[in-house]
Amino acid sequence: NSIIGDKYRWPLTIPYYLEDDLEINAKGVTLKAFEQYRLKSCIDFKPWSGEANYISVFKGNGCFSSVGNRHVGKQRLSIGANCDRIATIEHEFLHALGFWHEQSRADRDDYVRIMWDRISEGKEHNFNTYDDTTSSSLGVPYDYGSMMHYSKNAFRNGTEPTIVTKIPAFSDVIGQRMEFSDSDLLKLHRLYNCTQGSTFLDSCDFERENICGMIQGQGDKADWVRVASAAGGPDTDYSNLGKCTGSGYFMHFSTGTASTGDTALLESRLLYPKRGYQCLQFFYYNSAGANDTLKIYVREYDEANPSGTLRFIQTIDGSPQELWQLHHVSLDAKTKFRVVFEGTKVGSGPAAGGLSLDDINLSETTCPEFIWRVKNFSDVMDNTPANTPIYSPPFTSKEGYTFQMTLYPSGREGYPGELSAYANLVAREGDTGQIWPCPWKQMTMMLMDQNPHIQKRMSNQRSVTTDPNMKASGSDQFFWDDPRKVGGEVTDTDGSKYFRGPGYGTAVYLTHLRAKSRDFIKGGDAIFLLTMEDVSHLTESQPLPSSPSQTPATPDRCLDVKCENGGICVVDEGGPACRCAVGEDYWYYGDRCQHSRTYWDTTVLALATSLSVLGAMIVITLVSVYCVRRRYKNRSKNHDIIMKNIHA
């Protein structure tokens, strides 16, 4: 739920500063969190270039933030040890954007029961709610799946949960730290009037007849057809896997019925890039002949070529398989463009079959580098003995380092019901050219939520970074040294040998319960997306605003303003203003923070004021009583005279 008040809103592009004390992995993950905001909302981030208010991300003692834009100039947000998870960072930034926790909503008690007797003593205040004059749930129903919800055991004093959901099925749903839920995004969109993700371009699962505005290309001899199944395969689409009667469509180019040499062009609607680089992701089913091809082009438009120019990007290597295969293609369109899928029947092939496309997503992001698909993943989770690893193939990054992922499908010893995941460096006997210990490579292991729409995915990811100075515990050896030195030799399934270094990761990557939820497993398979990125540039300090045009107005306007007692000067509504220091039991105030006050002062003042008022009231009462008595005394004297006269 959000804090009410426009003054708490940030501009749509938020200036940030990554402080030097942040861990390198935390810096890298923070940048990944920003990418999720850009993909899924209209919130963008830019390095601080002198704006009056900005978010300073630093390594504090824990993970914390303020709620909303406090207009304090440098607003601090801490990503401390163990906070370097993407969902944790997104959570803290949602606070900064103006959101409290989900269970502090005014209508909280309709949906969860707080077990007050199970809460640690003194922690009850964490379960306060805000009424609807202070907070707004923005017309969005209570969301058990919010990444802003406490987990069921928050602040407990024993072993029993402190939060019991009124719908029991949500008991283990609350407290997810994977990704934004649909409702989180809806609220973010409503609070900031978002209409579109800033890096999102297009998504299509072909469920609607308009096929998302895609068109059949001109000059080809065959067409892509929207179908629910195709002769020769596939039997179902990938979005729904045929689970719903009357739905589940994909695009198919039938090479079985086409003539040799025929091409079919499927072109996306017009797209307008902002960043100049894109990632095209799609599922591809190849039941065509071995030589038939699928090629990706972009058709780019500019003033010189108003009809567009076709530019070849790459041929898809997807040999015929009875499987929907995931593909990524990196694009670099800088002007208005369309994505073009070109199917070609090259030679004679099977009488039935063809090329099929489904769940296309296009965004202005970088593509994941490597895909590891684990077939029959439910069975693997259920039947692999505890503490038994499986390994991804070794993947080699652009910089020439090879790594792989170790997965314990039934968890490491002592972690039943968990997926445990570790990243390992790998080296082969004759490898040369690498620097050891491996310097600053960030490895990310993402279990992909295979929802057809990229903005609705709640993938689970963890990143680790190779610190070349890190020593192994209880050893003089460097942890990320050459695997030939610190690792062990292993034999691959094809008989080749290589060296695998120690693993670095977590025993609690994801619970089985969550892994079986959403679309983490689809068609029986799980897909891990793996990347290794160089993050050595993050060891440098983020540049401070320097040029005169970038220099913030704050220092100039604050030049002649001296805030006392540790106060800082910021520009507020065009003028300098002191923000005064505040402690646990005291605070400073005044134009220059020149006055101080403590809670004791306040108490004494309140007491003195009360006693003064009481004293004044007593005096007034006594005076009043005295006056009344005197008046009645006089009156009674007068009555006596009258009485005497009457009797007389």
Add this chain to the structure above:
Amino acid sequence: TPKILDYDVDGGRDLDIFDINEEAGLDLVEGDIVLDERQTR
């Protein structure tokens, strides 16, 4: 077998934000919210 043992980044514990802050000795509003001067008053 690697000569160096595998390493758990979080000590093998599934620490939520509130657990991390509690271990750090923090007692923030709702576990991870910092109030400013105005709110504190």
